[in-house]
Amino acid sequence: MSAIHVTTKINGDVVDYVCEADETLLDVLRNRLGLTGAKEGCSTGDCGACSVTIDGRLTCSCLVLGAEADGREIGTIEGMAKGDELHPLQRKFLEHAALQCGICTPGILVAAKSLLEHNPKPTETEVRFGLAGNLCRCTGYDKIVRAVMDAAQEMRRA
Amino acid sequence: MKEATGLLAREKGRAFVLAGGTDLLVRLRTGFIEPDLIVDIKRITATRSIDVRSNGFRIGAAVTGAELNEHAKLTKAWPGVVEAANLIGSKQVQGRCTMTGNLCNASPAADSVPALMAAAAKVVIVGPKGKRTIPVEQVPVAPGKTSLKKGEIIESILLPKRPPRSGDAYLRFIPRTEMDIAVVGAAVSVTLDAKGMCTDARVALGAVAPTVVLVPEAAKALIGTKMDKAALDALAAACSAACRPIDDKRGTSEFRIKVAGVLARRAAQIARKRAGGK
Ligand SMILES: Cc1cc2nc3c(=O)[nH]c(=O)nc-3n(C[C@H](O)[C@H](O)[C@H](O)COP(=O)(O)OP(=O)(O)OC[C@H]3O[C@@H](n4cnc5c(N)ncnc54)[C@H](O)[C@@H]3O)c2cc1C
Ligand code: FES
Ligand code: FES
Numbered sequence: 001m002s003a004i005h006v007t008t009k010i011n012g013d014v015v016d017y018v019c020e021a022d023e024t025l026l027d028v029l030r031n032r033l034g035l036t037g038a039k040e041g042c043s044t045g046d047c048g049a050c051s052v053t054i055d056g057r058l059t060c061s062c063l064v065l066g067a068e069a070d071g072r073e074i075g076t077i078e079g080m081a082k083g084d085e086l087h088p089l090q091r092k093f094l095e096h097a098a099l100q101c102g103i104c105t106p107g108i109l110v111a112a113k114s115l116l117e118h119n120p121k122p123t124e125t126e127v128r129f130g131l132a133g134n135l136c137r138c139t140g141y142d143k144i145v146r147a148v149m150d151a152a153q154e155m156r157r158a
Numbered sequence: 159m160k161e162a163t164g165l166l167a168r169e170k171g172r173a174f175v176l177a178g179g180t181d182l183l184v185r186l187r188t189g190f191i192e193p194d195l196i197v198d199i200k201r202i203t204a205t206r207s208i209d210v211r212s213n214g215f216r217i218g219a220a221v222t223g224a225e226l227n228e229h230a231k232l233t234k235a236w237p238g239v240v241e242a243a244n245l246i247g248s249k250q251v252q253g254r255c256t257m258t259g260n261l262c263n264a265s266p267a268a269d270s271v272p273a274l275m276a277a278a279a280k281v282v283i284v285g286p287k288g289k290r291t292i293p294v295e296q297v298p299v300a301p302g303k304t305s306l307k308k309g310e311i312i313e314s315i316l317l318p319k320r321p322p323r324s325g326d327a328y329l330r331f332i333p334r335t336e337m338d339i340a341v342v343g344a345a346v347s348v349t350l351d352a353k354g355m356c357t358d359a360r361v362a363l364g365a366v367a368p369t370v371v372l373v374p375e376a377a378k379a380l381i382g383t384k385m386d387k388a389a390l391d392a393l394a395a396a397c398s399a400a401c402r403p404i405d406d407k408r409g410t411s412e413f414r415i416k417v418a419g420v421l422a423r424r425a426a427q428i429a430r431k432r433a434g435g436k
Contacts (some may be wrong), residue, residue, distance in 0.1 A: 021196065022186060044184045048250055057224065057253035063183040064254070065176070068198060111249065135246020 008069040010035070011079025019066035026050045028066035029076060037077035037106040041135065043071040047133030051107035052076050056101040060133075077106035080113065088158075089113055096147035100138035108134045112148045120156055124149060159204055159284050159313060162197050167286040167309030169195040173310055174294035176200075177220050178254035180247065181263040197311075204313050208232055216321040219258040219312050223251070228260025236317055236423075238326030238345060242273035243331060258312045265339075266348060267365040271298070272345035273328040277374050279317050284403040293361075298369040320427035321358075323350040327425040330364070331417050333408070341367045341409040344397065344421035346429045348380060354435045356380045361393065361426075366401040366418050373400040376422060385430050393426055394419030 005017050010033070023118070028050070029035040030079050041047035043062045050061040053075035054068075080087045089112050092098070099105045108131060115130040116120065122130065126150050128141070136144060166173045171194025176182055186193045199205050208229050215232055219285045223243045226232060239257075246255045257270040273292045278289035282291050286309040294315070297304050306312070324394070326347035332338035343364030351357050361376035366395050376396035383389035403414035 022193070024183065024187070045180055045189050045247065045251055048248065051250055054253075057222075058250050060250045060255045062187070063179050063185070063251075064196075065196070068176075068200070074189070115249070130249055133250040143343075 004067045004070075008071065009073045011074070013075060016024060016065070018154070021065070021067055023066045025060050025064040025066050025069055026061040029061060030068070030075075032066075033077055035078050038110075038146060039103050039106060041103065041107075046133075046135065047104070047107075048111060048131075049102070049104055049107040049135045051110040051134065053110065053114060055115075056114075057112055071125055075110070078107060087113065087115075088154050089148065092147040092151040092154070093144075095144050096150065098139060098143040098147035104136040104138075106135065108144060112151070115148070115153060116152050120152060122149075122152060159202050159311065162202060163201060163285055163309045163311055165197050166311065171195065171394065172199065173308075177205075177259040177262075178222060178251075179257040179259075180251050180255045181259060188258075196406075199311060200280035209354070212319070215317040217257065217315045217317065219314055222253060223255050223257075224253050227252070227255070231319075232336065235320045236273075236277060236326060238328045238347065238429065239270065239273045239277050239279075239317065239371050242328035242343075242345065243270040246271045246329075257315060261294060261297050261303055261315075264300070264304050264361035264369065264371055266298075266301055266367060267340045268298075268342065268370060269328070269330060269340055269343055269364065271315060272343050272364040273326065273369040274315065274317075275370060276326055276345035276360045277317055278347070278360055279315050282313045283310050283313055284313045289313075292318070295372050297368075298351065300379075306376065314358070317427055321349050323352070323433045323435075324348065324358075325371075325434070327428040327432065329421045329425045331409075340412050340418045341410065342366055342403075342421055344425045345371075345433060346380075346422060346425040348385070348426070348429045348433055348435045350430070350435050354384050356383055356385050356430075360421060361397065363397060363400060363418055364421070366403040366414050368402070369426055371400060373422075374431040375396055375400065380426065385426060390423045390426060394423045397422040 039049035041049035173195040200220045205218040206209040327343040330340040330343040349358040359380040361378040381391035398419040
């Protein structure tokens with residue numbers, strides 16, 4: 001298969017790249033663009049470590065072709081903090097110690113942000129179901145859920 | 159659409175349609191397939207919308223699970239179809255996966271397919287020789303195999319208009335609560351008359367045979383009854399009798415046969431309630 005030229009927007013910036021037709025968006029982000037926040041856990045859509053948004057929709061970048069990003073708007077973990085100012089979810093993850101090894105964390109933050117955009121006042125059950133596509137082998141999830149609930153509350157007050 | 163079917167028809171090597179990619183990309187990544195051509199249909203306008211028509215709904219082939227769920231009219235008319243499609247994968251998968259991809263992947267355990275069969279859904283197929291419309295049950299022919307010919311693309315799924323007092327439901331059994339493959343799936347769609355008598359029914363089962371299967375005997379057990387205990391017993395027996403399951407790590411054949419009856423009964427009760435029955 002041949003190389004494809006793609007023009008897309010990533011975290012608000014226009015980006016051009018050339019990728020192979022069968023190359024995933026995850027590989028493009030990590031290997032071509034140096035955006036290594038999205039992680040490769042499984043490459044089969046099960047773990048959510050590679051989560052990004054495409055035109056505002058949460059997806060696994062391992063199940064998207066790099067070529068499909070043409071003309072779309074991609075959101076990655078790298079766009080979450082505003083300069084030095086962490087997003088409330090990022091702050092709460094630190095406060096609640098909602099991570100250990102951290103491999104799952106970027107994906108969970110992207111997924112949690114998307115969840116709160118659709119549902120600013122989720123119940124604990126809704127958070128657990130909403131994040132069911134993100135696996136964490138370390139924390140046992142409780143601290144993650146608490147951090148998301150706490151961030152949601154703070155974001156509602158803001 | 160014409161250009162897309164032309165590309166697929168002309169390709170001498172292995173050519174694949176790409177919808178949400180949640181099956182195709184997994185197979186690509188795990189080395190099961192080595193495509194020479196991939197045709198992404200998501201930017202073809204005809205595949206992108208849900209249209210409400212006088213004779214029902216037209217759902218474009220690239221409409222995602224998340225978009226189905228956000229369509230209030232569709233969810234109201236066909237709650238069972240939408241709930242089945244929404245069982246596919248996580249939020250991440252929902253943002254991409256399509257019912258058409260679920261159907262064309264031709265897994266016996268595909269969650270939205272029993273619901274589509276129970277709903278008497280049809281698919282519009284576009285190919286080098288023009289358009290044709292066939293019932294959903296004629297699409298999968300064996301595990302991983304469909305009746306589509308070279309160059310053919312499903313453009314949309316058609317769901318019929320609902321008569322008053324109609325309801326549908328889909329239930330699946332999985333060992334976990336999320337993110338798993340159905341051990342058994344059961345879909346039921348019914349229409350009642352003003353007295354609560356069942357005048358029309360369709361029943362379909364997933365993961366109990368090489369393809370998702372329609373079970374006309376189970377539907378017959380409901381039609382002309384008030385869906386009382388005797389009718390539901392007959393429905394469950396007909397469903398169990400229709401099973402030709404395999405033994406695997408997810409469940410034994412015997413277990414699947416039993417669960418098919420149980421799930422069909424529960425799905426029928428939900429469908430009846432949604433149709434306004436007591
Ligand atoms: C983590 C994860 C969890 C999952 N969980 C479930 C689950 O719970 N239940 C379930 O049923 N499935 C599940 N799946 C499987 C998959 O998500 C579904 O089958 C989905 O509906 C496929 O849709 P898609 O649009 O992504 O298909 P694609 O991957 O794009 O396509 C699937 C197949 O259909 C063909 N195709 C697609 N569209 C057309 C068309 N319009 N015309 C002709 N051929 C076409 C493709 O060439 C390909 O062979 C899961 C997958 C993942 C990765
Ligand atoms: S790497 Fe994409 S879901 Fe695991
Ligand atoms: S912190 Fe290690 S996987 Fe989640």
